[in-house]
Amino acid sequence: MVGIPSRHQALQGGLTPMTRREANTALLSAAAGLLTLPLALPALAAAQSGKHTPVRTLMREPLAPMPNAEASVIILTLAPGEHGHPHEHTGPVFAYILKGSIENQVDPGQPKTYRAGDYFYEPPMHVHRMMRNLSATEPAEVLVFQVGEKGKPFTIPAK
Structure with a gap:
């Protein structure tokens, strides 16, 4: 059966289970990446064609760890x-x-x-x-x- 391994299976297979904080941080990072993907696609297409599409960072702020x-x-x-x-x-x-x-x-x-x-x-x-x-x-x-x-x-x- 294919799926997500249980904690026991992960430990037996040498995988290290993630803590809830690590999982939440990974999910938040993935969500932010998905939200910005439509903005990045034109730049990626231009890079492949040899053209340069300007990218402007509007703001950048650190995020404190937040459970859940x-x-x-x-x-x-x-x-x-x-x-x-x-x-x-x-x-x-x-x-x-x-x-x-x-x-x-x-x-x-x-x-x-x-x-x-x-x-x-x-x-x-x-x-x-x-x-x-x-x-x-x-x-x-x-x-x-x-x-x-x-x-x-x-x-x-x-x-």
């Missing part, structure tokens, strides 16, 4: 003039403005304006004071990649 990690990618649509309420995220948040202009504030920073093509990082457990759509007529869209503990909320009320 789970990633979520969402598009947040803010209606004209809409604003969020203070909250915290249990894990890191990476955001990219797809459409419109927003004002955003994460403690301890000051409010900042972001436009389409801009991006920001929110560290875990920092109060996200506000995010508001600066337009009175057009929606704003934010692509959000967030990491949290599986089965637990990504967002909690501010303390």
Whole structure:
């Protein structure tokens, strides 16, 4: 029978079983790789054809080990003039403005304006004071990649 070996079979066969933390880290790395694969494919195709496709790193932040990690990618649509309420995220948040202009504030920073093509990082457990759509007529869209503990909320009320 072909399948995943049990812990006993792995030890008998000389394989070293992974700890839960190692498995979660491997899964998170694999998920991040799968999410970025569509961005890398044009560059790989260009490299094979001898052409150079520019690649631009938007941001890079270290990730602390998190047990039972789970990633979520969402598009947040803010209606004209809409604003969020203070909250915290249990894990890191990476955001990219797809459409419109927003004002955003994460403690301890000051409010900042972001436009389409801009991006920001929110560290875990920092109060996200506000995010508001600066337009009175057009929606704003934010692509959000967030990491949290599986089965637990990504967002909690501010303390």
